Amino acid sequence: MYAWPASEVPALPGKGRDLRIHDTATGELVTLRTEETARLYVCGITPYDATHIGHAATYNAFDLVQRVWLDNKRQVHYVQNVTDVDDPLLERAVRDGEDWTHLAERETALFREDMTALRMLPPKHYVGAVEAIPRIVPLVERLRDAGAAYELDGDVYFSVASDSHFGEVSGLDAAAMRMLSAERGGDPDRPGKKNPLDPMLWMAARESEPSWDGASLGPGRPGWHIECVAIALEHLGMGFDIQGGGSDLAFPHHEMGASHAQALTGEYPFAKAYVHAGMVALDGEKMSKSKGNLVFVSQLRRDDVDPAAIRLALLSHHYREDWEWTASVLERAQERLAHWRAAVSRPDGPAAEPFVEQVRDALADDLDAPAALEAVDRWAALQRAEGGSDMGAPGVISRAVDALLGVAL
Secondary structure, eight states, X not given: OOOOOOOOOXXXXXXXOOEEEEETTTTEEEEEOOOSEEEEEEOOOOOSSOOXXXXXXXXXXXHHHHHHHHHTTXXXXXXXXXXXXXXXXXXXXXXXXXXXXXXXXXXXXXXXXXXXXXXXXXXXXXXXXXXXXXXXXXHHHHHHHTTSEEEETTEEEEOGGGOTTTTTTTOOOHHHXXXXXXXXXXXXXXXXXXXXXXXXXXXXXXXXXXXXXXXXXXXXXXXXXXXXXXXXXXHTOTTEEEEEEEGGGIXXXXXXXXXXXXXXHSOSOSEEEEEEEOOEEETTEEOOTTTTOOOBHHHHHHTTOOHHHHHHHHHTSOTTOOEEOOHHHHHHHHHHHHHHHHHXXXXXXXXXXXXXXXXXXXXXXXXXXXXXXXXXXHHHHHHHHTOOSBTTHHHXXXXXXXXXXXXXX
C-alpha cells in the first residue's frame, strides 16, 4: 500500500533539541536520545468514514514528533497501518449496501488527500491489515505453539497471563480494563475464555464475511492487536522509540500489542515510550464515528477553509489535552494565519533567530505547540509594531514555521 507525497521540509540553521515527551507507561516525561535513525509507529485508521478533526489532531501530534527529530538531524523510520478489514468496516459496508473493499479503498484515498493537504509527513511504510495477513498467521501459530494462545470454538485467543508485563502500558486495574475491553471491541463476557481480558488473535471464518487462509489456524481473519504487532516487528523490530495513537488506544490496543510482542520475542519493552494524544469533542461529547458528531477535514476543505488554518487550529491545543472543536477555534486560527502571512510578506523585520530557538525549545518540551505558536506571535507583533532591519528575518521565520510546525506561509 502506498502512502501520500511528502512536502519538503526546509533545512534550518543550527540544530534542534532532544525530544522530551510524556510516556503513558511511566506517567513521566522521558528524554528520547535516539540513535541516528528514530523509529516511530502510529496506529492508523479503520477506513469506513472520512478523516475527522480528532484523527487529524492525533496525526498532527506525531507529525510534530517527526519534525523535532528531523530538526535534531535524525533520520526517521515511520510506520503506520490501515485496518482495512474489521467489524466496523464490514458493518458500515452492509449498512450502505457497498462492497467492503471499495469502501476501504475510497476512504483510504480520502485520508491520503487530507494528510497531503495538512502537510503531514508520510510514513515510510504504510501497510494494510489485509496485506499483512501472511506475516500475521505465523505469529499467531508461534504464540499458540508456545502456550501463549489457545483455541475456543475455532477462534484463537491470546493469554494475557503469558506476559509478566501485562498492564504496564495503561496502568489500569482489572475492573477498568474489563470495562474498556467491552467498550472497545473486546468480548470479556464470552464463556470459555481463560481470562475475560484475553483478546482474539485469529477469528475463524464467519458466514458472509471475508476470510483468508490461516494455514494450521484454519480460514479466518486477524484480530486487531496482532495486526500492528506484525507490521511493527517486520519494519521496526523490538524496542523502537515511540508507539503512538489517540488516548483511547492505550487500552486495550497498545496494552495488548505490547504483550503480544513481548510474549513472541521474550524481549522487553515493545516500545521505549507510549505516547497518546487527547480526544477532541464536539457539542460536549468526544468526536467519534459511532456517535456521528464529526467535523470532517475533507468537508472543511470543500468549504474552502485553508488547510494551514486547520493545522493552526490543531496546534493551538497541547497534544495531550482533551479539547472541543468550535467555530471560534477555527476563526482564531484563520486570524493568526492572516497575521503571520502579513508579517512575513515584508522584506525585513526583527531578528528571527531568538524566536526560532523559542519554537525549538517549546516543541522539544513535550510538543508544546501552543507555546511555539506564541513565540511566532511575538515576532509577528514586533514586526507589525516596530519592524526591523534584518533583511532575512521574514524568510527565516517562514522556513521555521514550515519546517517545525508544518504550516506553509
